[in-house]
Amino acid sequence: MSILEVNGLSHTFADKQLYQDASFRLNKEDHMGIIGQNGAGKSTLIKIITGQQLPDEGQIKWQNGCKIGYLDQYAQGAHEMTVFEFLKTAFAELYRISQEQANCYERYAETMDDKLMEKAGRYQEILEANDFYEIQTHIEQVMAGLGIDAIGKDHKVSECSGGQRSKIILAKLLLEKPDVLLLDEPTNYLDTEHIEWLINYLNGFSGCFMVVSHDFDFLERITNTIIDVAFGKITKYTGSFKSAIKQKEVKKEVQLKAYEKQRQQIEKDEATFGKIRLEHGQQWQNQDKKGSTNWTGLIRLVMRFRHTLIFHMSN
Ligand SMILES: Nc1ncnc2c1ncn2[C@@H]1O[C@H](COP(=O)(O)OP(=O)(O)OP(=O)(O)O)[C@@H](O)[C@H]1O
Numbered sequence: 001m002s003i004l005e006v007n008g009l010s011h012t013f014a015d016k017q018l019y020q021d022a023s024f025r026l027n028k029e030d031h032m033g034i035i036g037q038n039g040a041g042k043s044t045l046i047k048i049i050t051g052q053q054l055p056d057e058g059q060i061k062w063q064n065g066c067k068i069g070y071l072d073q074y075a076q077g078a079h080e081m082t083v084f085e086f087l088k089t090a091f092a093e094l095y096r097i098s099q100e101q102a103n104c105y106e107r108y109a110e111t112m113d114d115k116l117m118e119k120a121g122r123y124q125e126i127l128e129a130n131d132f133y134e135i136q137t138h139i140e141q142v143m144a145g146l147g148i149d150a151i152g153k154d155h156k157v158s159e160c161s162g163g164q165r166s167k168i169i170l171a172k173l174l175l176e177k178p179d180v181l182l183l184d185e186p187t188n189y190l191d192t193e194h195i196e197w198l199i200n201y202l203n204g205f206s207g208c209f210m211v212v213s214h215d216f217d218f219l220e221r222i223t224n225t226i227i228d229v230a231f232g233k234i235t236k237y238t239g240s241f242k243s244a245i246k247q248k249e250v251k252k253e254v255q256l257k258a259y260e261k262q263r264q265q266i267e268k269d270e271a272t273f274g275k276i277r278l279e280h281g282q283q284w285q286n287q288d289k290k291g292s293t294n295w296t297g298l299i300r301l302v303m304r305f306r307h308t309l310i311f312h313m314s315n
């Protein structure tokens with residue numbers, strides 16, 4: 001079952017064609033790495049699938065009701081909240097339910113209406129099922145994992161550096177537990193210890209993800225599938241980073257061999273044609289002068305080139 005289907009994607013910036021009629025799928029079990037040279041179009045691809053950039057052509061189809069969490073390469077946005085308040089917004093819906101429950105109790109004190117207590121009980125079940133009472137611990141764990149505790153939970157997000165903000169936004173995204181995580185170069189602002197924590201987190205992540213990275217060791221440890229953005233194409237390989245690179249090399253070798261074989265065949269055909277022209281040139285010229293067709297020469301020519309025609313038609 002595909003979470004995302006990209007079909008016939010084409011996009012050009014100025015005179016740079018990033019993709020031409022490219023297609024791929026993101027499946028439920030995919031832990032996908034996105035690789036490609038600088039400027040190949042990896043970040044643009046993330047922007048296109050999140051709807052921030054309209055492609056020239058192509059269909060982007062997400063599975064209905066799918067919750068997407070996205071961290072862009074430069075993690076924009078200044079927030080007036082403290083770090084902790086900001087991270088709590090990952091659970092905004094649960095806090096809303098908790099507030100509804102408090103309202104129920106308040107109104108019950110005034111009205112003694114049992115229906116309000118029943119409603120409060122149902123809210124309680126939702127809160128417990130979603131670990132509402134563990135939120136604080138959960139936030140603290142993620143803060144420690146990504147090194148945000150060193151910034152301080154009462155520090156204002158707007159006063160944090162770009163790198164610190166990226167970590168905080170990543171933390172919020174992970175706390176939200178979306179169905180799909182889209183991370184553009186998440187290790188840029190992390191040191192080794194925190195990259196290690198993120199690797200463990202992503203390996204235990206039950207949803208699927210797409211991660212852009214130039215850090216090959218990181219990719220090797222988190223991926224089970226790779227897409228390679230290169231020369232206008234998007235190629236999907238199954239397996240981790242190293243396995244994808246191996247498959248890419250094999251594919252390139254096969255293509256080179258096929259190209260070499262075709263080149264040799266063309267050279268051979270041209271040599272044969274040259275020889276036939278030498279053999280029959282005078283005969284054809286005589287026939288031309290007489291104004292009639294040299295059928296024998298033509299038939300022999302077609303017979304000798306039969307294999308060449310078949311070869312070129314089958315390619
Ligand atoms: N809004 C835009 N307008 C014009 N050109 C753009 C725009 N966004 C990106 N580009 C160009 O498109 C190309 C692809 O950019 P993109 O950011 O997708 O590359 P990338 O693969 O993410 O590169 P990197 O690995 O350096 O992050 C680049 O040449 C970039 O300059």
Ligand SMILES: [Mg+2]
Pocket residue numbers: 042043044073184
């Ligand atoms: Mg990029």
